[in-house]
Amino acid sequence: MPELPEVETMARDLKKAIVGKTIRKVWYDWPKMIHLELENGRRHLGHHPASRTMFGRKLRGLKVVSVSRRAKNVLIGLSGDHILAVHPKMTGHFLSGQWIMRGGKPLPASYGLSRRQAEAIREKVNSYIHFLLWFKDGSMLGYSDARKFGRIIFGAKEKVLGSKELSSLGPEPLGSDLDLPALRKILSSSRGRIKQMLLDQTKIAGIGNIYADEILWTSKVHPLRRANSLSDGEAKALFNNIKKVLTSAIKMRGTSMSDYRDASGESGGYMRLIKVYGREGEPCLRCRMLIKRIVIAARSAHFCPRCQRLA
Numbered sequence: 125m126p127e128l129p130e131v132e133t134m135a136r137d138l139k140k141a142i143v144g145k146t147i148r149k150v151w152y153d154w155p156k157m158i159h160l161e162l163e164n165g166r167r168h169l170g171h172h173p174a175s176r177t178m179f180g181r182k183l184r185g186l187k188v189v190s191v192s193r194r195a196k197n198v199l200i201g202l203s204g205d206h207i208l209a210v211h212p213k214m215t216g217h218f219l220s221g222q223w224i225m226r227g228g229k230p231l232p233a234s235y236g237l238s239r240r241q242a243e244a245i246r247e248k249v250n251s252y253i254h255f256l257l258w259f260k261d262g263s264m265l266g267y268s269d270a271r272k273f274g275r276i277i278f279g280a281k282e283k284v285l286g287s288k289e290l291s292s293l294g295p296e297p298l299g300s301d302l303d304l305p306a307l308r309k310i311l312s313s314s315r316g317r318i319k320q321m322l323l324d325q326t327k328i329a330g331i332g333n334i335y336a337d338e339i340l341w342t343s344k345v346h347p348l349r350r351a352n353s354l355s356d357g358e359a360k361a362l363f364n365n366i367k368k369v370l371t372s373a374i375k376m377r378g379t380s381m382s383d384y385r386d387a388s389g390e391s392g393g394y395m396r397l398i399k400v401y402g403r404e405g406e407p408c409l410r411c412r413m414l415i416k417r418i419v420i421a422a423r424s425a426h427f428c429p430r431c432q433r434l435a
C-alpha cells in the first residue's frame with residue numbers, strides 16, 4: 125500500500141505534470157471509486173444516476189491550480205475552489221501517458237511520449253486504468269488500480285476537506301505540528317501497542333506497515349510495547365527516526381514492494397534501503413539475530429528479537 129513517501133512522490137510528479145492544465149474530458153469505469161461530495165453535505169457514489177453525468181460535467185473546464193498531499197491522499201486543487209482528493213489505498217497510482225479508447229477500454233498509446241514512458245504504461249502493473257483525465261493541451265493523466273480499492277472524491281474544497289475521511293486525520297509526521305512534545309503527548313495518551321499507534325491515522329497521518337516497522341527497528345523499540353510505556357530516550361529516538369526514515373524514503377521516491385509506481389511508471393528506490401520489513405528469517409543488519417515476523421491486529425510486524433526487547 126502506498127504510504128506517505130509514495131504518495132508524496134505521486135503528488136510531486138503530478139505537480140510538475142498537470143498544474144496549469146485545463147480538464148477537457150473525464151472517463152471512469154469503476155463507479156464505486158467515485159465519490160461526489162454535494163453542497164448539502166451528502167455524497168453520491170459514481171453509480172448513482174445523478175453523479176454519472178454530473179461528475180464528468182462538473183470537472184470539465186476546470187483548471188488544475190495545485191497538487192499537494194495530506195496523509196495518504198493526493199489533493200488536486202481545481203479552479204472555482206474545487207478539489208479532487210485521491211486515496212490510492214492498496215494498489216492505486218497515477219501515470220502520465222497517452223491512451224486511446226477501444227471498445228470502451230483505454231489502450232496505451234505512444235504519441236508524444238518518450239520510448240521509456242511508452243514502455244512503462246504498457247507494463248502489467250500500470251495497465252489497470254480505471255480513471256482518465258484528458259487535458260486541453262492534449263496530455264493525459266491515468267489512474268491505474270489493480271485491486272480497485274482506491275477512492276476519488278470530488279467536490280467543493282471546503283466540503284471535501286471537511287469530510288469524515290480528511291477531517292479526522294492526525295498531524296503530518298514531517299510537519300511542524302509534530303514536534304517532540306506533541307509526539308510525547310500522543311504516546312502518553314495511547315494505551316495500545318506502539319505499532320498500532322503508528323498505523324492509527326487519527327494519531328499521526330501517513331505512516332503504514334512498511335515504514336512503521338522500519339521506524340521501530342531503527343529506534344530499537346519492540347512493536348508490541350505499549351505506546352505509553354516508552355522512556356524519554358525511546359520517545360526521542362522514535363521522533364528522530366519518524367522524520368529520518370520518511371525523509372530518506374521520499375528522497376528515494378518511495379518503496380515498490382508490489383504495485384507502486386511513480387507517475388512515469390517507474391519503481392521507487394527505497395527498497396534497497398529496507399532494514400527489516402519483509403526480511404523474516406534473515407539476519408538483523410545490526411546484530412545478525414534472525415528477524416521475526418508476528419501478526420498484530422491482522423497486520424504483520426517484522427522486528428529483531430535482540431535489538432527490540434519487549435521488557
Ligand SMILES: [Zn+2]
Nearest residue numbers: 408411428431
Ligand atoms: Zn538486531
